[in-house]
Amino acid sequence: MSSAPAPxxxxxxxxxxxxxxxxxTLMHGSAVAYPTPKNLNYWWNFGSLALFVLVVMLMTxxxxxxxxxxxxxxxFNSVERIMRDVNYGWLLRYLHMNGxxxxxxxxxxxxxxxxxxxxxxxxxxxxWWIGVIILLAMMATAFMGYVLPWGQMSFWGATVITNLxxxxxVVGDYIVSWLWGGFSIDNPTLNRxxxxxxxxxxxxxxxxxxHLWALHTSKSNNPLGVEIKTPADSIPFHPYYTIKDFYGxxxxxxxxxFFVFYAPNFxxxxxxxxxxxxxxTPPHIVPEWYFLPFYAILRAIPDKLGGVVAMFGAIIxxxxxxxxxxxxxRSAKFRPIYKQxxxxxxxxxxxxxxxxANPPEGHFVLIGQISTAYYFFHFLILMPVLGFLEPTRxxxxxxxxxxxxxxx
Amino acid sequence: MASSTTHDHAQPxxxxxxxxESRRDFLLYATSAVGAAGTVLALWPFVHSMNPAADTLxxxxxxxxxxxxxxxxxxxVTWRGKPVFVRHRTADEIKAAxxxxxxxxxxxxxxxxxxxxxxxxxxxxxxxxxGCIPLGQKPAExxxxxxxxxxxxxxxxxxxxxxxxxxPAPANLPVPEYTFLSDTLVRIG
Amino acid sequence: xxxLLSLALAAAVGVFAAGAAxxxxxxxxxxxxxxxxxVFGQYDVKQLQRGFLVFKDxxxxxxxxxxxxxRNLTALGLSEDAIKKIAAEKEVMDGPNDAGDMFKRPARxxxxxxxxFPNDNAARSANNGALPPDLSLMAKARKGGPDYIHALMxxxxxxxxxxxxxxxxxxxxxxxxxxxxxxxxMQDDLVTYADGTKATADQIAQDIAAFLNWAAExxxxxxxxxxxxxxxxxxxxxxxxxxxxxxxxxxxx
Numbered sequence: 007m008s009s010a011p012a013p014x015x016x017x018x019x020x021x022x023x024x025x026x027x028x029x030x031t032l033m034h035g036s037a038v039a040y041p042t043p044k045n046l047n048y049w050w051n052f053g054s055l056a057l058f059v060l061v062v063m064l065m066t067x068x069x070x071x072x073x074x075x076x077x078x079x080x081x082f083n084s085v086e087r088i089m090r091d092v093n094y095g096w097l098l099r100y101l102h103m104n105g106x107x108x109x110x111x112x113x114x115x116x117x118x119x120x121x122x123x124x125x126x127x128x129x130x131x132x133x134w135w136i137g138v139i140i141l142l143a144m145m146a147t148a149f150m151g152y153v154l155p156w157g158q159m160s161f162w163g164a165t166v167i168t169n170l171x172x173x174x175x176v177v178g179d180y181i182v183s184w185l186w187g188g189f190s191i192d193n194p195t196l197n198r199x200x201x202x203x204x205x206x207x208x209x210x211x212x213x214x215x216x217h218l219w220a221l222h223t224s225k226s227n228n229p230l231g232v233e234i235k236t237p238a239d240s241i242p243f244h245p246y247y248t249i250k251d252f253y254g255x256x257x258x259x260x261x262x263x264f265f266v267f268y269a270p271n272f273x274x275x276x277x278x279x280x281x282x283x284x285x286x287t288p289p290h291i292v293p294e295w296y297f298l299p300f301y302a303i304l305r306a307i308p309d310k311l312g313g314v315v316a317m318f319g320a321i322i323x324x325x326x327x328x329x330x331x332x333x334x335x336r337s338a339k340f341r342p343i344y345k346q347x348x349x350x351x352x353x354x355x356x357x358x359x360x361x362x363a364n365p366p367e368g369h370f371v372l373i374g375q376i377s378t379a380y381y382f383f384h385f386l387i388l389m390p391v392l393g394f395l396e397p398t399r400x401x402x403x404x405x406x407x408x409x410x411x412x413x414x
Numbered sequence: 415m416a417s418s419t420t421h422d423h424a425q426p427x428x429x430x431x432x433x434x435e436s437r438r439d440f441l442l443y444a445t446s447a448v449g450a451a452g453t454v455l456a457l458w459p460f461v462h463s464m465n466p467a468a469d470t471l472x473x474x475x476x477x478x479x480x481x482x483x484x485x486x487x488x489x490x491v492t493w494r495g496k497p498v499f500v501r502h503r504t505a506d507e508i509k510a511a512x513x514x515x516x517x518x519x520x521x522x523x524x525x526x527x528x529x530x531x532x533x534x535x536x537x538x539x540x541x542x543x544x545g546c547i548p549l550g551q552k553p554a555e556x557x558x559x560x561x562x563x564x565x566x567x568x569x570x571x572x573x574x575x576x577x578x579x580x581x582p583a584p585a586n587l588p589v590p591e592y593t594f595l596s597d598t599l600v601r602i603g
Numbered sequence: 604x605x606x607l608l609s610l611a612l613a614a615a616v617g618v619f620a621a622g623a624a625x626x627x628x629x630x631x632x633x634x635x636x637x638x639x640x641x642v643f644g645q646y647d648v649k650q651l652q653r654g655f656l657v658f659k660d661x662x663x664x665x666x667x668x669x670x671x672x673x674r675n676l677t678a679l680g681l682s683e684d685a686i687k688k689i690a691a692e693k694e695v696m697d698g699p700n701d702a703g704d705m706f707k708r709p710a711r712x713x714x715x716x717x718x719x720f721p722n723d724n725a726a727r728s729a730n731n732g733a734l735p736p737d738l739s740l741m742a743k744a745r746k747g748g749p750d751y752i753h754a755l756m757x758x759x760x761x762x763x764x765x766x767x768x769x770x771x772x773x774x775x776x777x778x779x780x781x782x783x784x785x786x787x788x789m790q791d792d793l794v795t796y797a798d799g800t801k802a803t804a805d806q807i808a809q810d811i812a813a814f815l816n817w818a819a820e821x822x823x824x825x826x827x828x829x830x831x832x833x834x835x836x837x838x839x840x841x842x843x844x845x846x847x848x849x850x851x852x853x854x855x856x
Binding site: 090268271 | 745819851855
């Protein structure tokens with residue numbers, strides 16, 4: 007931020023406040039003058055979109071909580087009362103329900119943009135770690151939120167996921183009954199899930215602030231993967247990226263609102279409109295779509311503990327990515343082989359999701375195992391080896407250089 | 415698309431950069447206005463969700479059987495979560511309520527404007543000062559200096575028509591909407 | 604190297620094609636058209652009234668609809684007095700009264716639709732041990748929604764020769780597993796429609812499916828009309844934002 011000169015405030019009131027609490031200077035430095043690479047493409051919109059969705063989720067969540075009752079006897083009916091009797095309750099609920107899916111769509115795109123352009127590489131390792139922690143917190147929040155309507159999928163999803171912890175040697179069963187606060191998923195479980203589901207989004211918000219702090223320290227990466235070197239490489243965040251982000255929000259809202267108003271249950275499961283019944287398991291339990299790849303990894307390993315370890319390992323491995331990627335070049339633009347493997351990896355994740363949505367029978371078992379093996383192969387073997395062997399294309403000396411060349 | 419604003423003809427043909435500038439300003443103000451309006455409209459569902467819900471509003475009437483209430487007795491029923499005082503007034507109480515000089519009251523209201531049948535006084539039993547429940551429903555409770563109700567929180571006295579006579583309360587006890595379905599059945603709300 | 608990617612794509616497509624065989628999720632349900640399909644689709648009030656008649660005279664003898672209140676029926680275009688009369692046909696338990704006793708009174712507008720049995724066990728014991736499910740959310744709680752309900756109503760067929768239907772069960776082509784405890788209900792002239800619509804079995808099945816969809820999604824009309832306004836607004840705003848973005852970025856190049 008040193009490149010942005012400290013602003014001079016002419017308005018007396020603003021100056022009075024800023025002399026005591028430099029909030030205007032802070033905002034000016036991080037949202038107005040903040041020097042941003044001039045060549046960011048639209049894939050860089052998804053960070054601000056994620057923040058936008060988080061705010062929508064917080065708002066709708068807070069207002070939904072005003073009408074929701076976290077008790078096994080009332081939870082399902084209180085959600086239906088929101089849908090039927092509370093003014094615009096159906097809108098708030100569908101915004102929240104689909105907002106969860108939107109959040110993951112946006113964050114997954116954000117994450118894959120990182121993978122493509124090597125944004126996790128030095129000096130952005132901690133920025134990347136905080137991102138992975140946010141993803142973990144989002145997963146926990148989404149999982150607990152899905153339990154709250156207390157439908158059949160809520161109940162049995164919670165049962166299956168909490169039982170994962172019974173795979174832990176020796177203390178597994180103890181951990182599970184501690185999570186439950188009883189001998190099965192019951193009222194204490196619902197109560198604590200509500201409490202944590204309310205708390206965690208604020209934690210995520212805090213993490214997002216730290217994420218931004220780290221970002222503004224190391225500055226944004228860009229499609230070329232070369233750092234800002236001269237003033238010609240960067241432009242002030244405002245108005246260039248503020249308007250671009252607003253435009254992104256507009257396009258995103260059209261997509262989001264289409265689901266809210268015209269296909270509100272597209273991402274949902276019909277079974278969750280049946281009240282939870284601890285005596286009957288639905289014939290086909292599936293998690294929400296954003297968990298499907300991890301669910302497939304869980305089921306690919308024919309061993310309880312092994313499956314759980316692999317599933318958590320699939321995310322833990324991301325923490326080591328800055329060192330697993332040994333390439334000197336950041337952006338896949340100049341890595342012709344990695345670029346192709348990136349797309350193969352993306353397809354692998356989609357295949358995993360598709361396997362996760364299907365019952366673990368027949369050829370799904372084999373496909374799931376191959377895709378799981380490939381997932382880890384990509385990170386643990388391909389990325390380190392490729393970094394050493396890959397002949398990369400010449401990287402431009404600065405951000406402005408290729409632009410000047412094209413003009414000439 | 416970028417240059418298709420209606421502002422174009424407002425300034426015929428001054429220097430090119432200047433017209434670009436003002437066109438951009440116009441677009442900025444117009445977009446900001448539309449965006450701000452949308453944001454405000456989007457907030458309404460959030461605000462409105464805190465208003466009483468449809469099922470709450472549907473429950474907002476209560477039926478009361480007056481049959482068992484003897485002369486001189488009162489009962490308290492719940493209506494919209496608040497106490498409603500139903501009093502079968504004695505002839506003396508009615509006379510006291512009617513004999514008051516209306517002009518001298520803090521909130522001038524004749525007794526006949528507060529009841530549909532003189533023997534039945536029906537009103538919301540919430541003190542108009544700060545929302546406590548006045549005493550006077552049960553025989554043993556203090557009825558205040560005017561034989562009606564007395565609010566123990568800050569000492570407001572109400573008469574046998576539920577009108578404020580002394581103390582800090584600014585208004586009479588409010589009379590809810592009600593209808594006599596029969597001689598002994600009243601629907602409040 | 605480009606071939607590496609195409610190879611992977613081809614493999615992925617192959618894998619998807621191989622796995623496209625339907626998972627064991629019950630019989631396929633044909634898609635039908637409904638008045639509320641599409642962006643502009645809304646409920647047909649006359650159809651909802653017919654469906655409600657079927658529900659009231661037939662379904663509600665065994666099935667509850669506990670999430671819908673009598674007051675909600677005004678959305679079907681019924682007058683408040685007519686609904687009051689319908690409600691008053693049923694009794695609900697209230698109390699305790701001043702003497703501490705529970706008592707029965709006629710249902711009011713604010714009451715939820717009175718279930719046919721006081722509790723699940725009573726419902727089971729009156730129906731050979733099978734619990735008739737609550738119908739409030741049926742159109743959302745089954746894959747295929749109203750299509751499924753229609754297919755189920757019309758799906759009662761003679762079982763194939765190699766299938767033995769268990770005692771007290773009925774063969775149904777739409778029901779997962781094909782054996783359902785509910786006996787067939789649809790038949791021509793099961794009810795008489797006040798609006799003159801011919802009450803064929805298929806018509807009745809459509810009408811009840813429409814009514815159950817309303818019961819599950821009473822907000823649909825409001826949702827779609829608000830949605831249209833929202834979408835128009837967003838398209839205009841986004842177009843303006845795009846124009847502004849182009850203008851602001853123009854002076855960079």
